Amino acid sequence: FTGAIICPEEKNIVYKAKKILERNVGRKLPAIIHLQKSIPISSGLGGGSADAAATLLGLNMLYSLNLSQKELAEMGIKIGADVPFFLYGGTCRVEGIGERIKKIKQKPASFYILFRPHKRLETKMMYKLYDKTGKDFLALAKEFCPDIKTIEKKFQSLNLKMKLSGSGPTVFCRTNNYNLAKKVTESYPEFNGDIFICHPQKEGLKIWKT
Known part of the structure; x- marks a missing residue:
């Protein structure tokens, strides 16, 4: 685990995402993860949540786990309220604690x-x-x-x-x-x-x- 790490590894949201995924599939998922951040930390822009979502999505693809978007989102909500949104993306209305996501029509040229x-x-x-x-x-x-x-x-x-x-x-x-x-x-x-x-x-x- 390398890159933009500013806290102990076990407290990093990417590390947490990997561990939650491993617990859910019941196996280790060895991977070299390099974190390169573009979204500023603690800025209210969801950078950490996007990193966690990318970890779930990337490992799901890398190991051909074939987990659905919904299954990944259910894991994501345990990591952070914004994580499921980044798995869906686009323009959405998010309710509850982040688990209820509804796509809404995106207005053009905004x-x-x-x-x-x-x-x-x-x-x-x-x-x-x-x-x-x-x-x-x-x-x-x-x-x-x-x-x-x-x-x-x-x-x-x-x-x-x-x-x-x-x-x-x-x-x-x-x-x-x-x-x-x-x-x-x-x-x-x-x-x-x-x-x-x-x-x-x-x-x-x-x-x-x-």
Whole structure:
């Protein structure tokens, strides 16, 4: 197990996914796994959950386990609430604790503007603060990252509705106008973080054989 490992191996979500799969099939699944992360850690973008889903999907294919998408999703929910979604992918409505997933029609030519402050907000910590204060995740994220308030005002001035991704701190809005999205991203040269323009995908994870 190599790559972007920032915690003990047994606590890594990829390691957990492999172990859960092994327990379910009743056998060891030897593999060399190299983790290369592109989605920032603790940013509310589901990077870890995507890694876990890819592990389940990849090992299922590598060992020809022939487990269905539903069976993998049932294992995934034991790892994290977002894992099943990444096995289905596309645009979905997710309910319950992540186990009820319904595909919804994707509106064409839509873009998402993402602002990710350089501040890590761990999901576990955010839930503890929610239980303690009763404040929602967006209110808490604004306290940790004051830049979010400025971004929200900018979005509002352009009639764009800002939302929080996951437990934060990444915030986003949707637009069908790419030029507008570009204008928004260029209006914050002093922003202490990363700014992305993303286009939604119709599918979930893909496995490439090399």
